[in-house]
Amino acid sequence: MATRAWISYLAGALSLVAALAHFWAMPEHFEEWWGYGMFFLMTALAQGLYASVLLRWPGRTLLLLGIVGNLAIIALYIATRTVGVPFFGPHAGEIEGIGAVDLVATGAEVALVIALVALLRPVRLSKTPALVRESRLTEAGNGLSRRDFLRAAGVVGAVGVSGGALGLRAAGGVGALGAAGGALGVGASPAAGQESTGSGMKGMKHGGDLGQGGVGEVDISRFDPMKFLRNFYWGEERQENGRTVREYEMVAEEIEIEVAPGVFYPAWAYNGQVPGPTIRAREGDRMRVVFKNRGTHPHTIHFHGIHPAKMDGAFELVGPGQDFVYEFDAEPFGCHLYHCHVPPLRKHIEKGLYGAFIIDPKEARPPADEMVMVMNGFDTNFDAANEVYTVNGVAFYYQRNPIKLKKDELIRVYLINITEFDLINSMHVHANFFDYYPTGTSLKPAELTDTKMLAQGERGIMEFTYGRTGTFMFHAHVNEFAELGWLGHFQVEE
Ligand SMILES: [Cu+2]
Numbered sequence: 001m002a003t004r005a006w007i008s009y010l011a012g013a014l015s016l017v018a019a020l021a022h023f024w025a026m027p028e029h030f031e032e033w034w035g036y037g038m039f040f041l042m043t044a045l046a047q048g049l050y051a052s053v054l055l056r057w058p059g060r061t062l063l064l065l066g067i068v069g070n071l072a073i074i075a076l077y078i079a080t081r082t083v084g085v086p087f088f089g090p091h092a093g094e095i096e097g098i099g100a101v102d103l104v105a106t107g108a109e110v111a112l113v114i115a116l117v118a119l120l121r122p123v124r125l126s127k128t129p130a131l132v133r134e135s136r137l138t139e140a141g142n143g144l145s146r147r148d149f150l151r152a153a154g155v156v157g158a159v160g161v162s163g164g165a166l167g168l169r170a171a172g173g174v175g176a177l178g179a180a181g182g183a184l185g186v187g188a189s190p191a192a193g194q195e196s197t198g199s200g201m202k203g204m205k206h207g208g209d210l211g212q213g214g215v216g217e218v219d220i221s222r223f224d225p226m227k228f229l230r231n232f233y234w235g236e237e238r239q240e241n242g243r244t245v246r247e248y249e250m251v252a253e254e255i256e257i258e259v260a261p262g263v264f265y266p267a268w269a270y271n272g273q274v275p276g277p278t279i280r281a282r283e284g285d286r287m288r289v290v291f292k293n294r295g296t297h298p299h300t301i302h303f304h305g306i307h308p309a310k311m312d313g314a315f316e317l318v319g320p321g322q323d324f325v326y327e328f329d330a331e332p333f334g335c336h337l338y339h340c341h342v343p344p345l346r347k348h349i350e351k352g353l354y355g356a357f358i359i360d361p362k363e364a365r366p367p368a369d370e371m372v373m374v375m376n377g378f379d380t381n382f383d384a385a386n387e388v389y390t391v392n393g394v395a396f397y398y399q400r401n402p403i404k405l406k407k408d409e410l411i412r413v414y415l416i417n418i419t420e421f422d423l424i425n426s427m428h429v430h431a432n433f434f435d436y437y438p439t440g441t442s443l444k445p446a447e448l449t450d451t452k453m454l455a456q457g458e459r460g461i462m463e464f465t466y467g468r469t470g471t472f473m474f475h476a477h478v479n480e481f482a483e484l485g486w487l488g489h490f491q492v493e494e
Helices: 002-032 034-056 060-082 100-120 129-140 146-157 161-174 176-188 190-213 225-229 345-350 479-483
Strands: 236-240 243-260 263-270 278-282 286-293 323-329 334-339 354-360 369-378 388-391 403-406 411-417 424-429 434-438 447-449 451-455 459-464 470-475 487-493
Touching: 002 034, 002 060, 002 100, 034 060, 060 100, 225 369, 243 278, 243 388, 334 411, 334 459, 354 369, 354 411, 369 403, 369 424, 411 424, 411 451, 424 459, 447 451, 451 459
Parallel strands: 243 286, 278 354, 369 411, 403 487
Antiparallel strands: 236 243, 243 263, 286 323, 334 354, 369 388, 411 459, 424 451, 424 470, 434 447, 434 459, 470 487
16 A cells, blocks of 8 residues: 555654664763663664664554654653653753754654554555454454454444554553553544544444444445445356356455454455355356456355256365366256355355355246345454354444335345354344245245244345334344344335
8 A cells, every 4th residue: 555655664764863863862971871872872773773674574563662662762751851860870850951853853753653553554455464463463362252352343443443453452462562552543543533433323323232343434445235235246148059148257365354343354255355246147047157266275166056066166176376167057046155165164164255146036036125145254363263243244334334225115135144163143133024935946935034043054035024114123133143243224214
């Protein structure tokens, strides 16, 4: 990111300015006492060294170190000019005068701290080593339980998105350093603070006691859950020998995704999104799926459906940089799914390689406002358990941004459970009942209910209508999942 690089160079330059100022003032301090001289020498060396290290390895630990270190120097400077030189040397207790050189050094240090805080704000959707390290940090944070994780994100997120990320670090074991940085991040990023306070209040209004994780907002510039909801990938349609052929392109890659405000996850994704695009076809269409593996591990696409053995995506592993074309007929009609089928399977699925696969019956279903809900979880601290649960990839997204429905309009939800680690997930809608079509393979509903429990890989179609306007909740009736992100709102309007 160009802005980040620019801020990094500025920070390096500021650290050098401060170093030179301390170097400049060093001889006169050696004349006073060797201890003062050594302090100036060490400070100058540290600031000079910091400039070059920062440009090479701009990790978050280094940023926090710079912030805390420079704040300490600034504090010491203020002390020597107000209450006197602390404790040491022949001039202990004396108040020093203010000069041009020390003002330059302090000014540079203040600006440096501001630049470092700006650099601490999370980078979105990039593969910077710093962020991967951040994710691993939470893994190392043995004091942090899966439940505490999102709660910490939510609570700290209430005072600022960047503060949230820093607060998590503090909880993850960085200790005093992280805590100091956390406090700073809150103060020094007013824009993020305001933004999250605004939507935080919105979250509170809708969420009540469940609102603790529902504050702040994620970056939706690359993946927008609201667009994903009603977005169907029909492929490129053409006629070949009198039949409809649909060609799809699917690319596996490694990306950083934001699964809750300030909570980033190193994902493996189809077409740069988790869940992958909702692939759709009509019963009997010929499907041609061009799969390109641009990740660093072998992957496949295993479609649920009926097809030849060689098109199953279970045995022919597609290596990094390789391509593979899956070709089969779309059958049977229903609400299906696709996912990577490379062992260890739960790893390849949990990392994000999955999506919805819908086959329409030849005679289409009745017109409806159609949407896809993929229930999933994210193991953000790599302990083989989920810390965050969502529909469509972002915790509490549809709580903060309710799904708008029209009163009396038929709603059709393609519901899929691809949650790993937990054996079941569920869907409950408030103040309503829905017709349920298991796996969507029949045009007759099997059940009228308001809560449906789904095992791993299970899916179905829900149809319902709201006869009243207002805000209605929907969420996992596995209440732990709801509290950790799997909760949303319908906003029914005239
Ligand atoms: Cu895979």
